[in-house]
Amino acid sequence: MSGSVVLLHLAGAVALMLFATRLVKTGVERAYGDVLRHKLRATMRNPFMAVLAGCGLAIALQSSTAVTLLVGSFAGAGIVSGISGQLAVRGAEIGSALVVKLLTFDLSLLVPVCLVAGTVMFMATERRDWRQFGRILVGIGLLVLSLEMIGQASEPLRQSTLMPVVVDYFSSDPVTAYLLAALVTWLFHSSIAAVLLMVTLAGRGFIPPELGIVLVLGVNLGSSIIAPLLTRNAEPGVRVVPIGNLLMRGMGSLAMLILFLWLKPSVAFLGATVPDQIVNAHILFNILILVAGLPLAGLVYRVSEKIVALGTKPAPAEALDVVELSALNDSALDVPSQALANATREVVRVCETVEIMLKRIIELYESADADKIKALAALDDRVDKKHASIKLYLAKVTRNPLSEDEALRCQELIGACVKLEQVGDIIVRNMLVHVRKKLERGLEFTPEGWRELSAFHASVLANARLAFNVLVSRDPETARQLVLEKDRLRDREKETSASHFVRLRDGTAKSVETSSIHLDTIRDLKQINSLLASMAYPVLEERGLLTGSRLKAG
16 A cells, blocks of 8 residues: 555544544534533632533543633633633643543444444434434544544554654654644644544554653643634633643643653653553643642733733724624615625624623623623613614615515514514513522522523523524524424423422422522523524425424424
């Protein structure tokens, strides 16, 4: 087999590994993302729990970078302290390393089991949570399969005369090897994928132990660079935690490289085989960074703030972020197709604002203050203004002769805009009142009640995104799924209310105190979901998939 064919097979196997890792991450985020985020925020007030929460979330998402970005956004919003954020990221790095350890075991039997079970789950049901769990299983199966493919694809390299020369070069030039590993990790955007690739190649005898340690340190440098680059244009508060991670993990890897090259310690204590030594070195490094990070967390955070402040330009007198362009161009009114496209763009912007409001309102239930409440109310004012502008624009469009499809689209956009305005009103006039009541009285939900409320909200938020997609794509399958989810949410509401009344019957003090807030919030979220689901009706009616207001079987 020629060298180019070998490299092609190896590239394909690596591509499958990256895709599988992304598949698992996407499935977890869609199925459990909001619940995991709420759980992370709730536990990060305690430093020890912050480490454990970060570790657990990294294992679930298979990405320490994702946790770093998430924690950075929490710190930027003032939801968690910067020091707790630093510790959560330290835990995330350990969790990411433990995922690598788990995947180095012989898991070949998981391939057919996960692929079959995941495919059946994904195709046999319309329930979103089951479909996403199926996606996760398929991703795990493909991930294990990709590792086997990497091993098989690299097998012919054993007879290569060039491979020993390449390995000898990098062994004699550890700095280049260190930087190359960092570059590969940055390109993969995944330390898990980078270490797994090295472990698989080491298992074929291509990487000696000393070089493996250098490469692992390079992986940790590359991984620490990803989040700062992804957040380079974010708000200053969001960038502090990623910069702190770069200082601890990135600089720590460089310091460890210097010590390793200077002292040249034996690596035999890390394991009996080179793959074990590489994985265990990866875990040990991140444990050492965690231990060092505990006393240094405060100092690192302050230094990170100063570094971010140095790179932050003062805002001009008229900040660009307050300048908002409108897609409602009057010059396009004589061409209805263009005018409707402009109106669609503007309605999509309203969708984005409503989604932000829906995401923020549940955060206020947990942590609210006057400024955050005022900011959310201001978003509703923006929705009201856009709603009025879009209605006026579409009224002007109807002055021209329209085709049947254009007339229907015009009515669909007006209806969607009205529903979005109603959703904004429910959030501000109902749910924000509940937030103020909870804040003023110092009330707290029971853990079970908050978990139910968060899960219910997560379902509504997911349905909102489906509704916004339907508005743009007009895809009948997505529209059908949205209406099915409306029926499932009705059943979930009954289950949630029943559980709440059980707690009331048992006399749980917090349940009694927060009963009206809990039930009213569930009712408001259900009403929001119904409004959003109805945005799918025009698409289904057009294709004859509705009987009255009910979805046809099929």
